Amino acid sequence: SQQGEEDPQALSIQEGENATMNCSYKTSINNLQWYRQNSGRGLVHLILIRSNEREKHSGRLRVTLDTSKKSSSLLITASRAADTASYFCATQNQGGSEKLVFGKGTKLTVNP
């Protein structure tokens, strides 16, 4: 079953704007990972944030994690047309298994 929900389900912005996607989950986690998927292809790993971390940066990406609210956000700054893709969060839940539970994803369109 799906662990969480991303919102919005779809987001359309202009090149140069920032894009923020949110993810909520239901159980205690070890880490949360964000992925990008272009047009039904494989998933590209973007960033992993552990449960004891609150914020991580990677290039134009900024991820936050609020375990008290069971939520995470992915911010893409200065978006480009090439950022057009679906973005998924996935949680590795406490309990020892490495398996991931995925959210429903946000489809981002960046218009040139």
Place this chain on the structure above:
Amino acid sequence: SAVISQKPSRDICQRGTSLTIQCQVDSQVTMMFWYRQQPGQSLTLIATANQGSEATYESGFVIDKFPISRPNLTFSTLTVSNMSPEDSSIYLCSVVGTGPLAGYYNEQFFGPGTRLTVL
């Protein structure tokens, strides 16, 4: 850098037939998983491929329908058996590993996927 490959990349099959999907990693990994992504949907875990033993299946997935093999630490196969149009999906393998694929925090990396269409 390490590479995860899947074969075939896509296939169109007739109902009632079976298809075996291969996942190859060019370094040893500790964990391998198989996921399904139905059209327009997110990913759902099918099973954990265990090296040298039977796979561990998630609720709703059974070995007779999705037999999995993992003979070593770099290779796994997923078979979709007795296919129906409802099996049309992208099937993805993923790994959590050591060596070049190792992340300090156990990042999980995905292969390029196999797009299956069942007529």
